[in-house]
Amino acid sequence: MSMEALPCLEGQVVAVPFPTRGHVNPMMHLCKFLVQKTTNVIITFVVTEEWLGYIESYPKPNNIRYATIPNVIPLENQILDDIFRFSEAIVTNMRGAFEQFLDQLELPVTAIIADVELVWPTAVAKQRNMPVALLWTMSAAFFCTYLQLDVVLPGRRSAADLLDEEAEHIKGITSSQLIDIQKLLHELDPRVLNIGLDCIPEIAKADYLLINTIQELEAEQINYLKAKSPFRVYPIGPAIPFLELETPNGDSSTKWLDCQPNLSVLYISLGSFCSMSHAQMEELASALKTSGISFLWACRSDAEWLKEKCGDKGLVVPWCDQLKVLCHASIVGFWSHCGWNSILEAFFAGVPVLGFPLFLDQFSNCRHIDEVWKNGRKVGGEKSADFVTKEEIFKVIKMVMDLENREGKKMRDRAKEIKALSRRAIAKGGSSSFNLNLHAFIQDIFGQQVELGPLQKP
Numbered sequence: 161m162s163m164e165a166l167p168c169l170e171g172q173v174v175a176v177p178f179p180t181r182g183h184v185n186p187m188m189h190l191c192k193f194l195v196q197k198t199t200n201v202i203i204t205f206v207v208t209e210e211w212l213g214y215i216e217s218y219p220k221p222n223n224i225r226y227a228t229i230p231n232v233i234p235l236e237n238q239i240l241d242d243i244f245r246f247s248e249a250i251v252t253n254m255r256g257a258f259e260q261f262l263d264q265l266e267l268p269v270t271a272i273i274a275d276v277e278l279v280w281p282t283a284v285a286k287q288r289n290m291p292v293a294l295l296w297t298m299s300a301a302f303f304c305t306y307l308q309l310d311v312v313l314p315g316r317r318s319a320a321d322l323l324d325e326e327a328e329h330i331k332g333i334t335s336s337q338l339i340d341i342q343k344l345l346h347e348l349d350p351r352v353l354n355i356g357l358d359c360i361p362e363i364a365k366a367d368y369l370l371i372n373t374i375q376e377l378e379a380e381q382i383n384y385l386k387a388k389s390p391f392r393v394y395p396i397g398p399a400i401p402f403l404e405l406e407t408p409n410g411d412s413s414t415k416w417l418d419c420q421p422n423l424s425v426l427y428i429s430l431g432s433f434c435s436m437s438h439a440q441m442e443e444l445a446s447a448l449k450t451s452g453i454s455f456l457w458a459c460r461s462d463a464e465w466l467k468e469k470c471g472d473k474g475l476v477v478p479w480c481d482q483l484k485v486l487c488h489a490s491i492v493g494f495w496s497h498c499g500w501n502s503i504l505e506a507f508f509a510g511v512p513v514l515g516f517p518l519f520l521d522q523f524s525n526c527r528h529i530d531e532v533w534k535n536g537r538k539v540g541g542e543k544s545a546d547f548v549t550k551e552e553i554f555k556v557i558k559m560v561m562d563l564e565n566r567e568g569k570k571m572r573d574r575a576k577e578i579k580a581l582s583r584r585a586i587a588k589g590g591s592s593s594f595n596l597n598l599h600a601f602i603q604d605i606f607g608q609q610v611e612l613g614p615l616q617k618p
């Protein structure tokens with residue numbers, strides 16, 4: 161679309177992500193898509209001072225600008241020490257800091273886009289008569305499950321055995337939702353779960369729900385939500401950095417991959433937050449060593465320790481440009497914790513997933529991969545604490561690495577189909593509602609017609 165065709169819209173959108181990587185990234189990608197569709201609109205992206213340090217060097221358009229609130233929540237490297245303290249600080253301290261920030265803004269605010277899990281944005285926006293769009297950064301399936309928590313835990317009785325006693329009699333809960341809910345209750349601190357539950361009544365008061373998913377992959381859940389919800393539902397995914405794929409980054413991982421044969425490298429990453437036990441890492445490292453396959457392992461805090469354990473067939477890095485890595489011709493499989501951004505990136509790259517879920521929605525995502533989308537399979541047992549032996553790991557990585565293996569081939573074929581579907585979703589006139597939804601959303605919040613067109617590379 162030429163710049164002349166862009167609508168000239170006055171106003172400011174304030175975007176406020178939940179302060180962890182798996183949420184900041186998709187919110188930023190969404191904002192980049194939105195400013196591509198308009199001129200004059202300014203998006204103010206609000207993060208803590210600490211988070212600004214992590215993201216300010218990344219390229220972004222000029223009409224997205226950063227604003228900070230003080231570090232009123234625990235620092236990133238303290239989150240896992242006490243998740244409840246972090247969650248509590250988000251619903252209390254961060255709200256106050258955000259309201260003070262809004263008070264001193266000069267430009268009028270056209271709309272607020274905020275992460276569902278912050279809990280308070282709907283109340284803050286409504287007090288100020290501002291429209292609010294909530295962004296859900298996980299799958300639509302998990303959103304539906306999450307909404308059911310309010311049904312399953314009447315009066316906030318969060319005892320896990322409530323489920324065992326009563327679940328079969330709870331109307332409207334599917335057996336797979338029940339499995340996911342049981343996982344949540346077993347894995348999550350009930351105090352954190354209670355904070356999560358506070359989001360549910362707030363969602364109902366929002367004006368829009370933006371879900372980082374693809375219509376065709378989750379049509380049933382999205383159509384259900386559209387039919388049932390008092391607000392507009394827009395699937396806007398995949399909000400991943402595909403517009404920046406061709407921007408050179410000088411990343412050592414990409415250079416190393418350039419020297420590897422096509423379809424020869426297993427990529428391993430557990431996202432920005434979760435980690436395996438050292439014993440489990442040693443087991444995986446040992447299986448990699450025995451198999452002799454090449455691998456790229458992105459392992460944030462343990463990279464140095466891990467280098468010693470893995471042998472010399474692979475590269476261990478603390479961090480990499482993940483979508484670029486996944487789209488590299490040398491990558492044949494992805495050992496993933498099944499965080500939703502990673503899964504959307506695997507879809508886009510057409511890479512089969514070996515799922516090793518650890519937390520929250522990851523079990524549900526992994527089950528969908530294994531049973532519904534069939535672009536990969538689950539590794540190991542049912543609980544995050546389950547230990548997977550090197551023999552079992554060896555078998556599963558051999559399966560995905562051996563290009564002649566029937567099971568591996570099926571997954572690869574299916575991953576290729578999903579890749580095509582994912583790319584159609586973002587192409588001009590694509591059958592997914594990606595462009596249509598972004599346009600419709602902009603029209604909704606600014607009340608003006610917007611010409612349709614594809615997203616452009618920057």
Ligand SMILES: O=c1ccn([C@@H]2O[C@H](COP(=O)(O)OP(=O)(O)O[C@H]3O[C@H](CO)[C@@H](O)[C@H](O)[C@H]3O)[C@@H](O)[C@H]2O)c(=O)[nH]1
Nearest residue numbers: 182185297298431432433458479480482499500501502522
């Ligand atoms: O070396 C790396 C490792 C990760 N990433 C990026 O970091 C993000 C990781 O996101 P995700 O895969 O979703 O994992 P988490 O960081 O664990 O995400 C949290 O947030 C997600 C979205 O709400 C949930 O689905 C997860 O369960 C939750 O743990 C993705 O954009 C990756 O591309 C990199 O760029 N380089």
